[in-house]
Amino acid sequence: MPGNLSTPGAGVASRVFAVLSAFDATHRALTLSELTARTGLPRSTAHRLAGELVELGGLDRRGDRYVIGRRLWDVGLLAPVQTELRHAAAPFLQDLYAATHATVHLAERDGTEALYLDRISGHASVPVVSRVGGRLPLFATGVGKVLLAWAPEAVQREVLGSLHRITPYTITQPHILAAQLDRVRRSGYAQTVEEMSEGACSLAVPVWSAGASESPRTVVAGLGLVVPDLRRIRPRIVSALRVASAGITRTLGSAG
Template structure:
């Protein structure tokens, strides 16, 4: 078959699919992409991407910023309309501010999304620890505070899947299933989880569950440079917030 002639190397593909592939090329760590980078990441030939991207820029879905492409204003607008745990976020917002005000640490609100943690909200402190997460991003469960809380209360099936593949992120990441399993028991017993430089060097976290009915619906956490003797104070602040959020659900 000498070159598949004319068009579509992959029959069955749709334009909408290609458009989403182009948009999907952007992520947390790739907010600016050149044309060829998009092509590579989307698995499409450069000329095709060139045309699509041109179209998308014309419609405001993407924007050109000096050399490279970035996600456009239009898509920001539209994306904000998505009902992603809207009630939870709205209920939580004031309490997260309270926690921030009293601790001045970075504050997180997250839910479980499959086998990962989805960050819904992040309040970054004025002079806070370097933190990887931001609203909209996902991180693994086994090395984040919110992750441990959500994992401790997740269905058995999720837990065993996650425990089966504990990727090392820093030298302090817990990668032995037995150790993590014992930590999770403790999380259930004591009502909070901690991490110590397991995701990012120089960052520790404390997290507590937010309950809706009997279920754990979300987790709130703070990130600080070190736990030391602040632990008790942070747990209390978070529990007050979690309680308040739960009441409003």
């Protein structure tokens, strides 16, 4: 965190954002000491701001730790892109779940991570670590690989330069992942085999924007399913995902 947040000239908004930004995927619950260290704020300031955020619903207090409050997620869902996407996708996610009884995911890219906008849990006992509002690495998930395949080159270079092992099956060689992304762009779908969670495989397709014919379309989300095994069901699931993705794009166009 910027050291100048502790100076008198730092604005209140910047200090509040410093407190909120101290939380991330690997720091979901923080003590006051940890919050102070991660923000660079004086302990008294961090304590006061955290207390006010708890009162306003921005943070919750659980024992001696602070966690992000539900109010922040509610506000975040008002972001135009996320709201439009979730509303457009909702019936198609339900259709996918009804047809497959598998866990269904809708995610968008947030930097070098996949931000999960919606999820329907499947019947099968497949280990799934995603959660609505959570983030996972782009390189180890089906929806993430779809989003990465059509991400700007700078993002791809950053991700390829920071691969790390999550399970014994995670792809950590940049040239192998780069070749996979090229296949994703050619085939129109991505897959993972136990790369994020052992015992879980995934398939995903891009959701395209519904831009005007003269404007180049862009990938606005990844739509995926998580299953225990891809053998014998890959063609059927990819077909179902493509139908749902096309439906979401049409709905986005109608709304536009």
